[in-house]
Amino acid sequence: MHYVAFPTSYDWQQIFSKWKVPFEIIILQKQDILVLNDPLKFFINTDGVLTTIKKYGSNHSAISRLNLPNTLITTSLYDNNKNPHYEVYSLTNACIIVLSKNNIKKNTILYKYLQLLESYSLKSQLIVTESLITMFMQRSVKRRLVVFLLLLSKYVGKTSVTGIKLNCYLTHNYLAQALCTSRVTITKCISELKKEFLVVKKGIITIHSPINLTYYVLDT
Incomplete structure (x- = not known):
């Protein structure tokens, strides 16, 4: 053997x-x-x-x-x-x-x-x-998106001066397919999250603070 x-x-x-x-x-x-x-x-x-x-x-x-x-x-x-x-x-x-x-x-x-x-x-x-x-247990697409971004930050995230930078290019079409929703809905959710939690530059997403983003899911 x-x-x-x-x-x-x-x-x-x-x-x-x-x-x-x-x-x-x-x-x-x-x-x-x-x-x-x-x-x-x-x-x-x-x-x-x-x-x-x-x-x-x-x-x-x-x-x-x-x-x-x-x-x-x-x-x-x-x-x-x-x-x-x-x-x-x-x-x-x-x-x-x-x-x-x-x-x-x-x-x-x-x-x-x-x-x-x-x-x-x-x-x-x-x-x-x-x-x-x-x-997928989240009540809204926005919350689903937040949980997914936090998951990706563990495996493709890198520390930068502005937060945790996701070292991958995420198109709205890909996110829509992954989260079982429409591209229009993803665009709307990202626009809302950009006001406080995210920076998006040339398709690269940076999370200002994963902790604050986690609290967003817990509090909403």
Whole structure:
């Protein structure tokens, strides 16, 4: 029996090259979109922060998960009829390794690696899921938006002289899809939040004070 310890990160390219397993590398820039359309493949996010958007036809969608570095973008999300389907949106620059499940299943040691990665990914996702549930429990889109921005500040936020700068470009269209609302509503909410809590410059959002923004959710 082989035991595989799971550290905080692996050099996946080196591992797969060593075992001569064919794989593909996909480089995503900020705002790039990857459509998950092959349930017979593993997608490993080796670097970057991604969100998975669940699409219900052309007019309805919602964020279903936040994918952190060194996690598996789970293919258990797929439906046999591919309705709904899923799109991965890159909040930061990212690198994704794609490989066939059939190739991995032939190698018991590598398959163990992937099983451990899946377990680690699920544990990581459980932490984020609590915040997503809290977000969708909010009574208004504005409150949903606030909770989402606070969540992003934990993973893509950087301290600046004016507050916490979200190191990603958030379009109103993306926020509307993620929060299951319209672009017009998002524009209105951001305009209202800019009066006291946010600075928006060239699509980059800076939160003056995450604490004050948290109190906004608690008090309204």
